[in-house]
Amino acid sequence: xxxxxxxWITVVATCxxxxxxxxxxxxxxxxxxxxAVGVAASVNLLPRHSSDN
Numbered sequence: 001x002x003x004x005x006x007x008w009i010t011v012v013a014t015c016x017x018x019x020x021x022x023x024x025x026x027x028x029x030x031x032x033x034x035x036a037v038g039v040a041a042s043v044n045l046l047p048r049h050s051s052d053n
Contacts, residue, residue: 008042008044015035015037016038018034019035019038
């Protein structure tokens, strides 16, 4: 695992925890926004395809 992957995993995990906490507290709009940020950050964890043209 690279440092970049570890960083993105940390961001995604933090967003997941924050989403649950804000949803429990009743802030649905904030929870949805934080979840969207987490999903956007998780895109950076997908495997990369190299294009050899």
